[in-house]
Amino acid sequence: GAYVEDKAGAAIEVVYPATGEVIAVVHEATAAVVDRALASAKRAQAEWAAVKPVERARILRRAADIIRARGDDLARLETLDTGKPIQETVVADWPSGADSLEWFAGLAPTVTGETVPLGRDFVYTIREPLGVCVGIGAWNYPSQIACWKAAPALALGNAMVFKPSEVTPLGALMLAEILVEAGLPAGLFNVVQGRGAVGASLVTDARVAKVSLTGSVPTGRKVYAAADGVKNVTMELGGKSPLVVFDDASVEDAVGAAMLGNFYSAGQVCSNGTRVFVQKGIKERFLARLAERTAGIVLGDPLDAATQMGPLVSAVQLEKVLGYIATAKAEGARLVSGGGRAAPNTGFYVQPTVFADVTDAMTIAREEVFGPVMAVLDFETEEEVVARANDTEFGLAAGVFTADLTRAHRVIAKLEAGTCWINAYNLTPVEGPFGGSKMSGVGRENGRAAVEHYTQVKSVYVGMGPVDAPY
Numbered sequence: 001g002a003y004v005e006d007k008a009g010a011a012i013e014v015v016y017p018a019t020g021e022v023i024a025v026v027h028e029a030t031a032a033v034v035d036r037a038l039a040s041a042k043r044a045q046a047e048w049a050a051v052k053p054v055e056r057a058r059i060l061r062r063a064a065d066i067i068r069a070r071g072d073d074l075a076r077l078e079t080l081d082t083g084k085p086i087q088e089t090v091v092a093d094w095p096s097g098a099d100s101l102e103w104f105a106g107l108a109p110t111v112t113g114e115t116v117p118l119g120r121d122f123v124y125t126i127r128e129p130l131g132v133c134v135g136i137g138a139w140n141y142p143s144q145i146a147c148w149k150a151a152p153a154l155a156l157g158n159a160m161v162f163k164p165s166e167v168t169p170l171g172a173l174m175l176a177e178i179l180v181e182a183g184l185p186a187g188l189f190n191v192v193q194g195r196g197a198v199g200a201s202l203v204t205d206a207r208v209a210k211v212s213l214t215g216s217v218p219t220g221r222k223v224y225a226a227a228d229g230v231k232n233v234t235m236e237l238g239g240k241s242p243l244v245v246f247d248d249a250s251v252e253d254a255v256g257a258a259m260l261g262n263f264y265s266a267g268q269v270c271s272n273g274t275r276v277f278v279q280k281g282i283k284e285r286f287l288a289r290l291a292e293r294t295a296g297i298v299l300g301d302p303l304d305a306a307t308q309m310g311p312l313v314s315a316v317q318l319e320k321v322l323g324y325i326a327t328a329k330a331e332g333a334r335l336v337s338g339g340g341r342a343a344p345n346t347g348f349y350v351q352p353t354v355f356a357d358v359t360d361a362m363t364i365a366r367e368e369v370f371g372p373v374m375a376v377l378d379f380e381t382e383e384e385v386v387a388r389a390n391d392t393e394f395g396l397a398a399g400v401f402t403a404d405l406t407r408a409h410r411v412i413a414k415l416e417a418g419t420c421w422i423n424a425y426n427l428t429p430v431e432g433p434f435g436g437s438k439m440s441g442v443g444r445e446n447g448r449a450a451v452e453h454y455t456q457v458k459s460v461y462v463g464m465g466p467v468d469a470p471y
Contacts, residue, residue, distance in 0.1 A: 001040075001180055001186020001187060002180075002186070005027060006027060006029070006032065006033050007027055008027075008030050009027035009028035009029055009030045009033070010028040011025050011026075011028075012025065012026050012166050012169065012194075012195075014081065014169060015314065015315075017082065017083030017302075017310070017311040017312060017313050017347055017348045018083050018301060018302050018303075018310060018311050018348075019346050019347055020315070020346060020347060020348070023080055024170060026169050026170075026193045027193065028166075028193055028194040028195065028198060029163075029192035029194045029198050031201065033192060034192055034198060034201050034202065037161045037190040037192050038132060038205055038207045038208070039207075040187035040190060041159035041160070041161050041187055041188065041190055041207075042131070042132050042159070042207050043187060044159050044185050044186065044188045045129070045132055045157075045158060045159035045188065047185065048154075048157055048158075048159065048185060049128070049157040049158075051157075052109075053109040053111070053157075054108075054109045056105070056108055056154065056157070057105035057106065057109060057155065059179075059182050059183045059184050060101045060104065060154060060155055061101070061105045062182035062183060063101050063178050063179050063181075064098040064101040064102040064105070066178045066181060067095075067097060067098040067101070067178060068095070068098050071090065071094060072090065074089075074094040074143070074171075074174065075089040075090040075094060076089075076303065077170055077171065077174060078093045078094060078142070078171055079303060079310075081142060081168045081169075081170045081171055082139070082140070082142065082168050082265075082313055083266070083302055083310045083311040083312070083347070083348065084265055084302060084310050085302045085304075085307045085308060085309065085310045086302060086304070086307070087305055087307070087308070088264070088265060092144075093141060093143050093144050094147075094171075096141075096144045096147070096428075096430070097143055097144050097147025097148070097151075097175070099429070099430045100144075100147045100151040100152075100446065101147055101150075101151045103151070103430045103431065104151040104154075104155035104430075104450075107155065107448070107451070108155040108156060111127050111156065111451055111455065112127070113125035113126045113457070120465050121461065121462060121463050121464050121465070122461075122462050122464070123460065123461050123462070124459075124460050125457050125458065125459050125460070126457070126458040126460065127156075127451070127456075127457060127458075128157070128455060128456055128457075128458050129156050129157030129158045129454065129455060129456075130158055130209040130210045130232060130454060130455065131158060131159070131208075131209035131210075132158070132159050132160075132207050132210075133149075133153045133158045133160045133209065133210040133211070133212065133454065134160070134161050134163070134202045134203060134210070134211045134212070135149035135150065135153070135160050135162040135163070135212050135213075136162075136163050136199050136202075136203075136211070136212070136213045136214070136223070137149070137163065137164045137165055137172065137214055138165055138214040138215050138270075139165035139167040139168040139313050139314075140265060140268040140269060140270070140313070140370075141265075141269075142164050142165060142168040142169075142170075142172065143171030143174070143175060146164065146171060146172040146175045148430075148445050148446060149162065149212045149445070150162065150175065150179070150189055152450040152451070152453070152454045153210075153212075153454050154179075154184070154188060154189065156451065156455050158209075158210070158454055159187065159188045159189070159190075160188070160189050160190070161190045161191075161202060161208075162176075162189065162190070162191050163191075163192050163193070163194060163198055163199050163202060164191065166193065166194060166195050167313055167314055168313065169193050172191045173191055175189070175191075176190070176191045196219075196222075199223070200222070200226055203223055203226040203227055203231075204226050204228075208231060209231060209232060210231060210232040210234075210453070210454065211223060211231055211232070211233050211234075212233075212234045212235075212445075212453070213233075213235045213236070214235075214236045214270075215235075215237065216237060216238055217237050217238050217439050219237075220237045220441070223235065224442075232456075233443070234435075234441070234442055234443030234444070234445070234453045235441045235442045235443065236270065236396075236440075236441045236445060237270070237396070237436065237439060237440050237441045238270055238368045238370075238394060238396070238439070238440060239271055239272070239274075239368065239394045239395075239396030239397055239436060239440050240274060240275060240365075240366065240367070240392050240393075240394045241261075241271055241274065241275065241394070241396055241397040241398055241399070241417065242273065242275045242276075242277055242385075242388075242389035242398050242399070242415070243258055243261055243273030243275070243276045243277065243398070243399040243401070243425060244277045244379075244385055244399065244400045244401070244411065245276065245278045245279065245286065245401045246279050246400075246401065246402040246403075246404070247279040247280075247281035247282045248402055248403040248404060249401035249402050249423075250403070251282055251285055251286055251289055252289065253401065254278075254286065254401040255286060255289045255290050255293060256293075257273070257399065257401065257421075257423075257424065257425040257426075258276045258290065258374060258425075259290070259297075260425055260426055261273035261274075261276075261399065261425045261426050262274060262276075262352075262372060262373070262374040263297060263309055263352045263372045263374075264426065266309055266311065266312050266313075266371065267321075267370065267371045267372035267373060268312065268317070268370050268371065269426065270396060270440075271396050271397035271419060271426055271428070271434075272397075272426070273397065273398075273399050273425055273426075274368070274369060274373070274375060275358075275365055275377060275389070276374060276375065276376045277377050277378070277379050277385050277388070277389060278376055278377070279378070279380070280378050280379070280380055283378045286376075287336060287354075290336070290337075290354060290374075290376075291336050291354065294336075294337040294338070294352050294354055295337065297309050299342050299343075299351075299352075309352060309372065310349075311347040311348040311349045311350075312348040312349070312350060312371055313348070314348060317348065317370065317371065318348040318350065320369075320370070320371070321350050321369060321370070321371030321372075321373065322340070322341065322350065324363065324364055324367070324369045324373060325350075325353055327363045327364070328355050328358075328362065328373070331363060332357075332362075333356070333357060333358050333362055333364065333375070334355060334356045334357040335353070335354075335355060336356050337351070337352060338350070338351030338353030338354065339353050350371055350372055350373075352372045352374075353372060353373045353374065354374045354376065355374065355375050355376065356376045357376075357378075358375040358377045359377070360377070360388055360391060362375070365377065366392070382407065382410075382411060385411075386411060386414045389415055390414075390415065390416045392438075393438055393439040394436070394440045395416045395417050395437035395438035395439070396417060396418060396419060396435075396436035396437075396440035396441065397417050397418070397419045397420065397421075397426075397436065398412070398415040398417035398419075398420045399420065399421040399422070399424070399425045400412055400415075400420075400421070401422075402423075409422070416437055417436065417440075418433075418434075418435045418436040418437045418440065418441070418444070419433075419434050419435065419436065428446070429446075430446045430447070431447060432446060433445070433446055433448075433450070435449075
């Protein structure tokens with residue numbers, strides 16, 4: 001319910017990606033801070049579980065209203081934390097978080113059990129909160145992710161201790177402030193800062209009933225192992241998603257979707273359609289229009305409303321993405337657009353990059369780049385593209401563009417992905433479940449599916465007559 005500082009924890013510098021400047025410093029949570037966060041969450045949750053769902057809902061709705069009222073200031077904070085253009089953070093990041101708080105507030109009073117008649121007797125069920133939940137966030141959508149995890153947890157009677165990425169630690173702190181201002185009892189949403197060791201101490205603590213992670217596959221493996229097969233775990237991990245464009249599709253719409261699915265947030269989106277499969281009949285027309293529109297993307301100061309694409313989040317990410325671009329060139333992919341650093345060189349900018357003639361075996365077609373790098377592959381038949389699209393360890397998302405809706409539904413049914421789009425891409429409203437299959441994750445965020453991950457069922461047998469004992 002208030003800021004706690006323990007300077008014994010290692011300092012974590014917050015860097016503005018557009019300039020490389022240090023704009024803030026937070027301290028890694030020591031063992032004492034982690035213990036205090038978990039202890040206060042456990043105490044607060046015991047009382048919160050007894051609060052009527054409609055009363056919980058009022059607090060979450062007030063928090064959503066505060067977020068919307070302070071939209072411009074919060075968007076600026078998100079831009080400073082992540083380097084995203086202000087035109088994105090104004091309309092996407094915090095607004096999506098507000099939608100999540102509001103939607104789960106409305107859902108909470110409707111979550112009920114069922115009654116099962118058994119002749120004279122009957123069974124009824126109760127949906128109960130799990131207890132203390134841990135949320136571990138990623139650096140690409142820090143505030144949205146914090147809200148997406150906090151909203152269902154709190155609405156359904158849980159407490160949450162949230163660890164944001166050490167790269168983007170500021171938004172979660174602001175969410176905590178807003179929730180307290182809205183009336184959330186102290187201790188129900190606690191934020192601790194830190195790197196992997198802090199996350200591990202949270203995941204392994206016996207007081208924690210559930211862990212929700214957004215992150216990489218290697219981190220997901222560690223969390224799943226640390227949870228020891230007992231805690232409730234949901235994970236949204238990486239992707240190498242296919243975007244399939246058939247030759248009867250609107251080229252303009254498909255190009256727009258491919259750009260949205262590769263260059264939004266400088267390509268740092270887990271569900272991006274980074275393998276763009278284009279049927280050979282429209283391949284050259286698609287590439288020509290793609291190159292033309294990509295050349296018009298405005299890079300620059302993320303705080304300038306005219307900027308359409310900002311820098312990558314960090315120097316580490318910059319070097320990683322440049323490495324993938326160099327590898328693609330070396331492996332024989334044809335460079336259509338971009339292909340290097342972009343001015344100004346004071347920040348972590350990369351040009352929006354398009355490679356054509358990419359084969360399935362190339363590194364940029366196999367590994368998650370997490371930057372503005374699009375791989376365009378061609379195909380001939382529906383059966384061929386389905387097999388190639390599924391030939392990956394990931395299964396987060398997929399998209400299909402075609403004028404033939406029968407074919408669209410047929411192909412979607414065959415694609416191994418948890419979140420799919422037809423003639424659209426990367427739209428993730430809170431009303432719909434979001435998550436993946438295979439190595440892309442376990443469980444779902446948002447939608448009614450989230451209820452399963454933040455509650456447990458208690459079954460009660462009621463005997464209405466004498467007990468028939470055989471003794």
